[in-house]
Amino acid sequence: MKNIDLIQDILSKQQGADDFAVCATDTSSYELFFVRGKLETVRKSVHSSAQASLYVDHDGKRGSASFGLDESADAEEIKRKAAEAVARAKMIFDEPYTLPRDGKRLDAEIPSNLCGKDEKQIAADIAKAVERACTRKDCGINALEVFVVTKTTSVRNGSGVDKTQIKHTVSIEAIPTCDAGAQSVELFEAYTFGSLNVDEITEEIAARLDDAAARAKAVKPDFNLECPVILNPYEIRTLFEEIVADADYARVYLRSNLHCEGDNWQSEPTGDKLTVTMRGLIEDSPNSALFDRDGTSLEDRLIIDGGRIVAGYGANRFAQYLGQKATGALGCVDVECGKTPTAELCALPHLECVYLSGLQVDLYNDYIGGEIRLAYYFDGKTRVPVTGIAMSGKLSEVLNTIVLSKERTVLGGYHGPQKILLDKMNIF
Amino acid sequence: MAIREFLTSRTEACKRLVRLLGEDFAYVSVLGADVATKSVVVNRRTSRVETDTDSDKGFVVKMTNGKAFFEYSVDDIGGDIESLAQKILREASADNSLVDGMITSRPVDDEPLIKSFTRENDFDKYSDEQLLNACTAIKDEILAKSDNIVNASVILRTLDVNKLFVSKNRCLDQAYTWVNGILVVNYRDGDKMVSAREGACFNLLGDVLEALPKKIDKLVSKAEKLTKAKPVEPGVYDVITDPSVTGLLAHEAFGHGVEMDMFVKERALAKSYMGKAVASPICNMRDGAAATLSVASYFFDDDGVLAHDTQIIKDGILICGISDLISASELGSAPTGNGRRQDHTRKAYSRMTNTFFEKGTDKLGDMIASIKHGYMIFETNNGMEDPKNWAIQCVAEYGIEIIDGKLTDNYVSPVVMSGYVPDVLKSISMISDDFVVEGAGMCGKGHKEWVRVSDGGPALKLKVKLG
Numbered sequence: 001m002k003n004i005d006l007i008q009d010i011l012s013k014q015q016g017a018d019d020f021a022v023c024a025t026d027t028s029s030y031e032l033f034f035v036r037g038k039l040e041t042v043r044k045s046v047h048s049s050a051q052a053s054l055y056v057d058h059d060g061k062r063g064s065a066s067f068g069l070d071e072s073a074d075a076e077e078i079k080r081k082a083a084e085a086v087a088r089a090k091m092i093f094d095e096p097y098t099l100p101r102d103g104k105r106l107d108a109e110i111p112s113n114l115c116g117k118d119e120k121q122i123a124a125d126i127a128k129a130v131e132r133a134c135t136r137k138d139c140g141i142n143a144l145e146v147f148v149v150t151k152t153t154s155v156r157n158g159s160g161v162d163k164t165q166i167k168h169t170v171s172i173e174a175i176p177t178c179d180a181g182a183q184s185v186e187l188f189e190a191y192t193f194g195s196l197n198v199d200e201i202t203e204e205i206a207a208r209l210d211d212a213a214a215r216a217k218a219v220k221p222d223f224n225l226e227c228p229v230i231l232n233p234y235e236i237r238t239l240f241e242e243i244v245a246d247a248d249y250a251r252v253y254l255r256s257n258l259h260c261e262g263d264n265w266q267s268e269p270t271g272d273k274l275t276v277t278m279r280g281l282i283e284d285s286p287n288s289a290l291f292d293r294d295g296t297s298l299e300d301r302l303i304i305d306g307g308r309i310v311a312g313y314g315a316n317r318f319a320q321y322l323g324q325k326a327t328g329a330l331g332c333v334d335v336e337c338g339k340t341p342t343a344e345l346c347a348l349p350h351l352e353c354v355y356l357s358g359l360q361v362d363l364y365n366d367y368i369g370g371e372i373r374l375a376y377y378f379d380g381k382t383r384v385p386v387t388g389i390a391m392s393g394k395l396s397e398v399l400n401t402i403v404l405s406k407e408r409t410v411l412g413g414y415h416g417p418q419k420i421l422l423d424k425m426n427i428f
Numbered sequence: 429m430a431i432r433e434f435l436t437s438r439t440e441a442c443k444r445l446v447r448l449l450g451e452d453f454a455y456v457s458v459l460g461a462d463v464a465t466k467s468v469v470v471n472r473r474t475s476r477v478e479t480d481t482d483s484d485k486g487f488v489v490k491m492t493n494g495k496a497f498f499e500y501s502v503d504d505i506g507g508d509i510e511s512l513a514q515k516i517l518r519e520a521s522a523d524n525s526l527v528d529g530m531i532t533s534r535p536v537d538d539e540p541l542i543k544s545f546t547r548e549n550d551f552d553k554y555s556d557e558q559l560l561n562a563c564t565a566i567k568d569e570i571l572a573k574s575d576n577i578v579n580a581s582v583i584l585r586t587l588d589v590n591k592l593f594v595s596k597n598r599c600l601d602q603a604y605t606w607v608n609g610i611l612v613v614n615y616r617d618g619d620k621m622v623s624a625r626e627g628a629c630f631n632l633l634g635d636v637l638e639a640l641p642k643k644i645d646k647l648v649s650k651a652e653k654l655t656k657a658k659p660v661e662p663g664v665y666d667v668i669t670d671p672s673v674t675g676l677l678a679h680e681a682f683g684h685g686v687e688m689d690m691f692v693k694e695r696a697l698a699k700s701y702m703g704k705a706v707a708s709p710i711c712n713m714r715d716g717a718a719a720t721l722s723v724a725s726y727f728f729d730d731d732g733v734l735a736h737d738t739q740i741i742k743d744g745i746l747i748c749g750i751s752d753l754i755s756a757s758e759l760g761s762a763p764t765g766n767g768r769r770q771d772h773t774r775k776a777y778s779r780m781t782n783t784f785f786e787k788g789t790d791k792l793g794d795m796i797a798s799i800k801h802g803y804m805i806f807e808t809n810n811g812m813e814d815p816k817n818w819a820i821q822c823v824a825e826y827g828i829e830i831i832d833g834k835l836t837d838n839y840v841s842p843v844v845m846s847g848y849v850p851d852v853l854k855s856i857s858m859i860s861d862d863f864v865v866e867g868a869g870m871c872g873k874g875h876k877e878w879v880r881v882s883d884g885g886p887a888l889k890l891k892v893k894l895g
Contacts, residue, residue: 031524033775035693038531040754044520045501045773051481068465068480072504073435081479088477091560095473106750124523143693173874175695176815186695186816190875215817255578256474256614258621357812357821362842364621367659369895371846372822373814390846392662392895428660428895 001048002011002071003027003078003153008156010078016086017054017096019069019099021157023293024050027149030119034144051293054088055099056183063092089173098297099159106163110281110288113195114168119148122170122196129198130174133205138180139213147171161295169286170196176208178392181216185357187374192286192377192412211354215374220388225377225427228393228401230345230352230419235359239368240333242361244278247303249314253321258363259299259309266307271403271421275336276304278313279415280328287331287413294378296328307399335416338404345405351386352419361395368395368425393425400424430544431590431601434485441505442594445489448513450596453491453498455536458505459730459770460487460592468556471581477556484771484778489516490703490731490753496522496530497754503774532763533757541595541734545727549605550632553587558728562637566611566644571857573648576615576655582640585611586633587723587880593732602727606669606880608868609636611643615651622841624651624825625807629723629867629882654826657839662895668795668803668830668847668887671864675883676808676822678783679871682706682848683883684813686715687766687778687873688751692758696815698746706746707853711788713741713885715750719764722767722882723867724781731767731776733786744854752778768879777873782862785885788859795858795889797833802843803894804828804887805843809870818849845892858889 001007001024011020027334031043053066061126065088067081109115114122123146147170154164171192178185189208191201231239243265251257259265265274280298291297294316301313312324319326346352355374360367369392377386401423409418430436442458449456462482468477486503500520505512522530544659563582570580585608593600609628626647628639669677682698690696698706706715717726717735728734731753738748749774751759754766754776768779796804807825814820829838845852865884872878 025771029773031775035531035758037529039496039522039526039529040531040758040777041497042498042520042522043499043501044516045499045774047486047501047503049503055671064476066478066481068483069485070485070503072485084479088556091477091557092475094475120521120523124525127526142695154525172447173876175693177694182814184694185695188874245717254471254614256621256623296453315470356821357814357846358810360823360842364623365657365659365842367842369844371812371819371844373817373819390662390844390893390895392659392844394659426895428893 001050004050004154005072006075007050007052007069008077010075010082010191011052012158014054014082014086016056019055019056020053020156021099021155021294022050022052024048024247026152030123030125030148032146034127036254043242054085054089056086056095058090059093061093062096063089065089067090068124095321097317099157099318100161100294101159102295103160105140106290108290109166110194110290112168114170121173122148123157125198126201128170130205133202134206134295135211136213139176139178139209142177142186143175155293155295157295161428163291163295165290169194172201174205176205176212178212178216180213184210185215187212187215188310193284194286195284195286206310206362207397211374214385216389217299218374218385218387221377221386225351227349227351228423229425230350230421232354232419233409235353235356235413236417237411238359239361240276240335240414242363244276244333246252247309247312248323249312249324250367252312253318261309261311264308265304266400269307271401271402272338273306274304274402275306277302277334278327278330279332279334280330282332282334282410282415284410285332285413285415289331292329298328301327301330332413332415337406337408337417339406340403341403342407342419345403345419346378349380350378350421351427354377363395364405364407366395368393387428391425391427397424398422430546431592431603432462435460435590435592438505439592439594442507442592444509445505446594447514448509449489449491449516452517453493455492455538457490457595457732458487459592459772462590463484465590466586468559468563468584469581470560472579475564476559486772488772492533492536494533494535499531499775506703524838529710531758534760535814536753536757538595538597542599545602547604547631550634551588551605554633556689566641569641570611570613570644572751573644576617577613578616579614580892581612584636593728595732598730598732604631604726606631606723606867607633609635609640610705610764610868611640611647612652613647615655616856620655622651622654624654627866627868631721632804643707651712653839654841657826657841658825660803660840660843660894663787664891666799666889666894667892667894668804668889670804670806670887672808672825672866673805674785674885674888675783675866676811678785678885679780679883680811680813680822681820682713682740683715683780683783683854685815686749687780688749688759690750690815690877692755697818698749698815701746704746705744706850707741707744708856709744710741710788710859711741711744711856713784714739714786715783716778717781720782720784720865722782722865723880726881729765729767730769731763733765738763750778750780752776762850770879774877777877779873779879780864780871780881784883785859785888787861787863787886790858790860792860792887793881795860795887796830796835798858798889799830799833802830803840804830805845809842820849820852821846834890841863844895846895847893852890855891856888860887862886
């Protein structure tokens with residue numbers, strides 16, 4: 001952000017403020033939008049913004065106020081907003097805390113094979129990789145969106161923090177479609193990668209086109225399904241994101257957490273015991289970061305060990321309130337794999353969910369479930385695509401039965417088993 | 429109330445940029461956004477007042493020459509406009525290998541219009557201190573209701589929208605506001621923790637501040653009852669939806685399915701059902717920024733098209749979709765004022781605005797009395813569309829069991845409704861004579877592109893799978 005030095009200078013001299021912080025982001029995005037194989041829209045976006053915070057210590061408490069700034073903000077606007085923020089901060093009576101302190105300057109780039117490459121070429125290469133996957137008769141990609149993004153984040157505060165990181169990502173949204181059956185059917189796929197492997201994109205899209213073809217043949221079963229359920233990375237990610245959110249220091253401080261340190265997520269495990277670590281960096285994950293928006297350097301933390309909650313995690317302020325060491329706002333969930341190969345996991349009768357409208361996980365109501373748009377039912381001999389069904393279960397009971405695959409994968413901020421098997425789910 | 433100086437001072441630069449780029453493109457427009465926001469959040473242990481932390485300030489240039497569309501988003505337009513025009517031509521372009529594979533688009537209608545639009549607001553009447561004190565008083569009143577309340581949050585979010593649209597023949601600007609007020613409690617009874625919420629959403633702060641305190645007793649009573657809620661036994665039931673869930677149904681079942689960019693992509697089954705029955709003949713459904721006053725009630729959309737009031741379903745027959753400029757251009761139809769962007773850095777798509785079923789003639793009491801065993805379902809949690817294949821999932825916060833025509837004290841939560849859209853909509857057998865549209869929603873396209881929407885309607889009686 002061009003005016004970050006000016007913002008820092010004004011905030012640091014603001015009368016009545018005891019401390020300041022500013023987090024600025026510069027985002028450059030190149031985007032292609034295809035409709036039925038034709039290029040419909042080309043976009044380029046260049047955007048900079050900053051969020052500034054001022055802190056006022058008063059009456060034994062700390063008040064803070066934040067405000068947004070953009071690149072058009074001149075000294076007059078920054079000074080006006082800073083003065084207003086001080087006035088607001090004086091109305092806030094929060095418990096005292098200090099900002100992260102760090103005298104070591106950081107200027108780094110998250111490792112990625114996207115570094116230094118031409119954005120137009122990357123986008124074109126991705127489009128071609130998707131096109132190469134479209135070899136199946138009656139199947140194709142009805143809509144494709146490609147985003148090539150470079151984001152630079154800088155955090156500075158009044159306690160010496162001065163950190164900058166550059167992150168490269170590519171995102172793809174693709175709609176695999178099959179027109180083979182009586183009715184055309186589709187799936188919805190969205191991916192974000194921290195590095196690019198065009199061959200993997202081709203393989204992944206081809207596999208999803210196979211699934212679309214299966215949805216065209218899928219029928220609602222005319223008998224009750226009573227078998228374990230296998231989930232794939234999209235849904236596994238949702239499940240674990242919900243579980244780890246309960247250990248976030250902010251939730252704990254506000255007493256909104258369901259479980260406390262020492263509690264068990266698995267009371268009587270009959271499958272694999274869960275071991276989960278929150279991490280800052282995971283290779284190829286678009287969620288990887290070196291520091292959070294407070295400027296706290298990220299520190300990995302084991303939070304569930306053998307099914308038991310052993311620690312919380314979270315950002316500076318709420319960690320201080322709880323008397324804990326801040327890990328920073330960790331964005332990657334690393335789930336330890338099991339010992340069961342996928343082939344073995346899939347050998348017994350099961351329902352493998354491929355496409356859900358959205359896995360619903362409700363910790364408070366002890367619920368897991370959702371509407372299934374495509375699944376494969378395996379009766380021990382034959383694997384058939386099914387649709388038009390739903391599933392639900394008691395989360396606490398289901399987690400006791402979880403079996404984790406030996407093979408691992410990365411999806412967004414999730415790193416862990418490629419498949420999990422859950423028992424005690426109602427399928428209806 | 430005129431638009432702020434940030435946009436007025438750039439109007440001439442926008443016009444000059446349109447002229448310069450018009451030398452290379454048949455159609456050029458510039459949308460300027462200056463959306464100011466404020467959040468006041470108070471809970472048991474912390475509070476904050478933030479301004480512009482989710483604001484939107486900048487410009488997006490849109491161009492076409494009868495083939496693909498090109499867009500360039502930038503935070504400011506000023507200084508050397510000729511250099512900016514050259515930069516746009518250079519950077520908003522495709523790799524040579526893709527040039528031959530572009531769409532062909534029809535000429536964009538750029539009918540002359542110069543107009544300013546404003547709506548009354550009262551934001552200047554309330555200081556930050558007054559807002560903070562009001563929220564704190566409500567929070568304290570909630571907490572005083574029960575020792576079982578572990579946390580109470582009071583949230584005020586204000587939206588102050590200024591937009592400018594410039595093309596060769598049009599120059600439009602608009603200024604309007606909206607306020608969402610939300611109350612949330614976390615309530616613990618033994619091992620059981622629940623969360624409950626109430627909201628009040630209007631275009632005036634005064635109306636929200638008046639409405640919120642009146643919701644406290646209902647909020648706490650609901651939380652208490654939810655601690656005793658049980659899971660619903662999976663099955664197909666007679667169900668009555670409250671206006672919030674009715675709105676969710678309108679939104680997920682048919683709203684997404686008639687977004688006409690989905691027609692262009694051959695992603696919507698609705699395209700082949702135009703003029704055909706898709707719902708019970710007593711159903712009427714509408715969408716439009718001009719259809720009612722709520723959070724999505726703008727005067728023109730992000731393509732510079734004036735707000736519409738579009739009837740989507742009439743007497744159970746699907747009659748019209750909703751479109752943005754590009755999809756209308758590709759389909760050869762007139763845009764319906766539904767081109768919306770998450771912010772100036774994002775693409776415009778065909779998006780819903782205020783979407784609802786029209787009210788009917790039945791009394792809610794008669795609807796409940798008509799059910800031997802079923803549920804009345806309350807409050808939207810989330811939903812997911814499937815416009816191509818018409819599967820639907822709608823998640824409600826809770827339901828109340830109906831036995832022998834009477835609401836009981838038996839709460840169920842969560843409630844996941846699922847089914848096949850025409851089956852669900854054709855099962856609608858009664859529609860209440862009241863009507864509420866709620867304006868606190870956010871809607872994504874797929875899993876991104878979030879815009880503010882409202883939805884609602886009357887209570888509906890229908891048959892659906894719960895689980």
